[in-house]
Amino acid sequence: MKQSLYQNRKAQWAAYLAVFALLAMVPLYFDNPFVINQIARYTVMAMLAVSVSLVWGYGGILSLGQGLAFGLAGYGMAMTMQMQYQNPETDPIPSFMLTNELDYLPWLWEPFWSTPVGLFLTLAVPTAIFMGIGILMFQARVAGVFVAIMTLAILAAWYSMAYDMQPYTAGFNGISPPLPFQIFGYLIDPYGAPAFWICVAFLALLTCGAKFLMQSKFGLVVQSIRDDAERARFLGYNVAYYQVLLFTLSGFIAASAGLCWVMVVQYVSPTSLELSLSISAVVWAAVGGRLSLMGAILGAFLVNGIQSYMGDELQQIWMIILGFIFIGVVLFLPRGLIGVVEKIFSGKAATTDAKVIAQVREVA
């Protein structure tokens, strides 16, 4: 069968590079700090959607807990930024702790004095936790809906902890570091181009890395597990090993998103650990097209963009519209918007709706 343009790898890479190059040029088009910051936020959300697409679209694992890695990394980054502000000599303890009857810095916070250690922990801890959860679940061959519900329970448990451990996390108020992130002596203004480019660089590197991996043998095995885990197991593959690695990787991407998020908003609170953010990320991936990393990015930009720009005029019915978009996509565009692009490029080829649905059915 002749390969369609959409499936042509060179064309895919060209499209990916073009999109990221264009995105990186945004600060050149728009000289407004608000717009730069806003698109940086969308970029971060796109990262979260990529993590969903990877684990769900490629791995067939629907995780409702991506917000866990995002939120924990957000806390790590906020702690790093907060400690950059604190002075070891004169003012060693963050303000909110003093008012929570802590007159010493908890050991949990000590490592964050050092920015490199802080950044390392910001990414490493959520990734390690995801690996732990992955081992817990996939060694027991938990699959499908059970993964969704277990990740949901884990997320809900951490959410309660984040706001209950008030002296350490500032509870429901969250942590707002007084100054932007500082590295190599430079303050990274969340409203400036450098912060934006850092986000875009993260997105581009992680997406391209994930895409590369998915085109490698590893990725093919992962996709075969998605399509039929039993068969892959009979062929001698260690299914759990692949699933754990994939899940860990998605945790790492979500953690990177959390890190960038706090860099551009200078704030973190338990709301990052709410179910609604994690489900929203799934929504973005589904709307854009879960089977494609670019689709997930597209979905995140589109839904967030619509929410920002249509929300104001149609405040009251935004949720209703979102609900209908969502149902519509699930019913009529199971491959998301990118499925439409695929259809255009593949011409009439093999992708009738029935077949798409049959394919997606396998995924689900």
Added chain:
Amino acid sequence: MSVNDFWTPFELYSFLNALFIGLSVASIWLVAALGLTIIYGTMGVINMAHGEFIMLGAFSTYVFQTQLGVPFIVCIPLAFIVVGLFGWVIERLLIRSLYNRPLDTLLATWGLSLILIQVVRLTFGAAPLYVAVPAWLDFQVDLEILHLSGLRLFIMVVAVLLVVLTWYLMYRTTWGIRVRAVMQDKEMAASFGINTDRVYSITFAYGAGLAGAAGAMFGALKTLFPDMGSGYIVEAFLVVVVGGIQLAGSVLSALILGQLNSIFSYFTNDTFARFVLFSLIVIFLRFRPQGLLTEGLKRR
């Protein structure tokens, strides 16, 4: 924080009463989870809008009670019917095309829940409302070791009745035989002449109706507001999954989880109890993903 601040000192009578409260919590979770068990168990549909069905039940009770002056006890079957009909329509319009795509039903029903919440908010306003508790339920059982409000007792009784009713329908009627046949093997059941579409839509409607009845009672116990459903959905799902997605399992798991929750909150606090409980559930599911009891192994 010293240990003494955190742990409530043990006192026998109030601890025993905590166990009764556990029963009450269990009955509430069970009522919330019952419809979900049926819908998920029979059709494999993950209905994220289940909490919103509960909310609709509560709001329809509110309308019946305040607009039409219907007595509370009659509101419960009415809420069952209203939400059941609504569920039937939803099944026809939405769920129908999503069978065999369980994860997609999760997404579509999440979309549905967004719509329902906002429509109700636009209709009734955002301010919380209440369902008045009838005077005949305004009593307390007050023994030394047992102290329960009339409403909580009532909910326990109704929970038992609903379980018995559901059990009867599932195991003692032809419809129940059909449902269980479809549950075990849809294709096979269809080839024996069972109209599976019909079984599905009636089952979904019944499950939705149960949520409606639950909502009628929760409205009296707690508060009515458009997003009240999200307060039940996580617990309800956990009850269903821990129970092994079947009726007896849900009863058992609701009892265990409600009791554990009550004991943990007795000794510590609500938030911490939630953390411990959810963590325990995750670990339990790691070792026994099929749940407490298992019947039809097909759905997993």
Added chain:
Amino acid sequence: MKITRRNLIRSASVAAAAVAAPSIIRPNEARAEPWITKGGTIKVGVLFSQSGALAVVENDSAQVVQYAIDEINANGGVAGMKVEPIIIDAKSDIKVYSEKISQLILRDRVICTFGGYTSASRRAVAPIVMARDHLFYYPTCYEGRECTQNIINTGPLANQHSQDLIPFMVKNFGPKVYFVGSNYIWPKESNKNAKVWLERAGGELLGEEYVPLGGSEFAPIFNKIRQAKPDFIFSTVVGDSDIALHKQFLQEGFKADKMPIAALTTGEIEVRAMGPEAGAGHFLSAPYFQTLDTPTNQKFVENYLKSKYGGGGVTHYNMEETYLSVYVWKAGLEKALAQAGDIEAVTPRMIRDASGGIELGDDISPEGKVWIDPDNFNIWLKPKIGQCQADGQFKIVQASEKHVAPDPFSIYPDRGVCKADGLHTPDGTVQKNVL
């Protein structure tokens, strides 16, 4: 072929970017541009949740700000210019607060923003408000212990809130009390303050319990309360949970005349939502009640309920505090204008600095005379205690004789003193924007 394809994708993304960002192609010369342009309108941001869980309260806040602005415009506006509210729905989503505050400041270039009901939303907007040296009015009760140079607060601080209530309850019902609160910072801070007053009044704390935000299962807590047998309950439970608390209090067979709930939040709007029978007999400490018997308040209640914003049918303390914030802003702007001489020279910073000491008299403020503290920019007010009646309205049983000073660090004297330029710590340094 390849090039066309790339072009296609490229132009598609340009189009997408253009759709995502209409009409904002403006160079970054923010500093030089005046915040208020002569001949235009004075733009202010109104950032409350009109949908989602917080809408219960914040919807009223958004309405009352518009009501106050209409009132100001009908009386000739400020300095002859009309005030134009830019109303944004924060959708009860912390992400949206954070995004929209920057839109208001950077794109819409408002002179100030009124918004928020929860500490979390205030915290989310604070970094950008402080970084841009802008001005934010947080118009509701809050826990204090912050010292920022960009936020003005018009609700009672924790130290003002329970100062009278606790001694009143101890005197009338007995010394033993049980604290119940929602699990977040405001209730915890309020309880710390309450403990100070409790100790002074010779009371005894039997227990302290927190429910998760939005939690509605109070049976375990009532079980502990039944075991402890307090004389009264002190509640800092908020929102939906508050309503569940009162309803279950009744269902559990407790009686308001034997063991009343003394609350900091259960106002007219909450009572309407729980039913007056569940609210009757309990106590509330607030600077404002709908039943306050002053001519200004009677006029306010009548006009507000008649206006297109008054559909809710009640006025309550949170609304009134929000209403005041608009007038505090107006007076601050007028004062800043008098100092600057030119409306185009007025900046948010100038309004904030001019606001210290601003006084709203009996003729404007429905709760009676109030003024802004010149050091910490919180409000001086007279706390009042009301008892809920069978009709859902409150009877004022005690009103403070004197105004009570706001003190954000009252229970943290070691932290320092909050002055206009920052927190003066005991070691002699001045810290700006302490959160």
